[in-house]
Amino acid sequence: MTVSVKDVAAAASVSVGTVSNVLNRPDKVSPATVARVQAAIDELGFVRNDAARQLRAGRSRSIGLIILDSANPFFAEVARGAEERAAREGMSVLLGSSDQVPERESNYLDLFREQRVNGVLLTPTDVDADMLRHFTDSGTPLVIVDGEMPGGRVPSVAVDDVRGGMLAVEHLLETGRRRIAYVGGPAGIRQVADRLEGARRALARVPDATLEVIEQGALTVLHGRDAGEQIARRPISERPDAVFCANDLLALGVMQGTAILGEMRIPEDLALIGYDDIDFAESAVVSLSSVRQPARTIGAEAVELLLESLDSSGAAIRHVRFQPELVVRASTGR
Known part of the structure; x- marks a missing residue:
């Protein structure tokens, strides 16, 4: 009863x-x-009955957070930062993972709007300006996380991934590597494209260096392992001497893939660097060099921007961009 x-x-x-x-x-x-x-x-x-209470109030005490991949430790840290900041305001965070599928992202946006959340934090699969504009026009505040919306109409918090790609490849070049491969996910993902752009800018300054792009279907360990095995099966003369991966999960997979065939040593034969600096990077069999971005701070700052949007004072829309940091470990041989 x-x-x-x-x-x-x-x-x-x-x-x-x-x-x-x-x-x-x-x-x-x-x-x-x-x-x-x-x-x-x-x-x-x-x-x-909180559902009845939020119907009367017009809003719930919740914030929606849609990320690309809940299995990625980077996004787990983003969510933790968002939860910690939201809790200080007596709010909770409802989490959805799009798995890089636009239809799932759209379904979560509809669901959160139906739940009358206070707002949504979104890491978009692709920045569809018309779709996002339609969503915000419906009255639900939105903050773009780990990206930006063209035109700047929506608050955003991101990392300068072009700069991050430059840091990674500049480091590889400084260690004497010249045949560099970039292992990334689908090119439509903004972070993947920006990190590749940074890599190309770094390579452009060194005339005798080359860049090969190895595109994978997703940013996972298994896809990285597949790339690593592909590289290890090549004749020695056709192998890269360094690999920059779009995230640490891919890099850890490349490390596994080259080890499975047992023909390549890291870093002697192949320097390897990832992106995100997740906890597993430091504890890998060969500790992984990486480009660090402040995941938990990103999540907290996204909630801060949402709270500003909820404020009726009409504060200006803000766009926060953090600078990445190079973390050098054993996998690049320094």
Whole structure:
């Protein structure tokens, strides 16, 4: 049997309005009455109907977060940062993973809008300006996470991934590598394209260096392992002497793939660098060099931007861009 507010009011010998005040505005009720109502709630096992409350209020106490891949530790850290910041405001975070599928992303956007969330934090599979503009015009605030929307109409928090790609490849060039391969995911993912652009800019400064692009279907360890095995099967004269991967999961997979065939040593035969600097990077069999981005800070800052959007003061739309940091470990031989 479901316990109602009326049941609590009867048990505490108060009005329904008093119970409502205890639940929502306890400062308007005397401490003795609050204690009596709370005792009735505990005794009866009352659970407030938050769905009904948010229908009356027009908004819930939740924030929607849509990421590209919930299995990627980078996005797990982004979510943690968002949760920590939201909790300070008494809000919770509802998480959805698009798995880089636009249809799933669209379904989550519709679901969160139906749930009347306070706003949505989105790492887009592709920046569809018309779709995002339609979403924001519906009245639900939106913040782009790890990307930017053309035109700057939506707040965003991102990392300068072009700069990150330059840092990675400049480091490989400084160690004497000249035949460099870039292992990335689908080219339509903004982060993949920007990191490749940075790699190309770094290569353009060194006339005798070459860049090969090895595109994979996804940014996972298994796809990285496939790329590593492909490289290891080549004749020695056709192998790259360095690999820059679009994220650490791909890089760890490349490390596994080359080790499976046992014909290439890291870093002696192949220097390897990833991106994100997830925890597994440092603890790999050969510790992985990487380009670090502040994942947890990104999540927290995204919530901060959303809170600014919810403020009725009409503050200017902000775009936050962090600078990446090169982290050198054993996999690049320095």
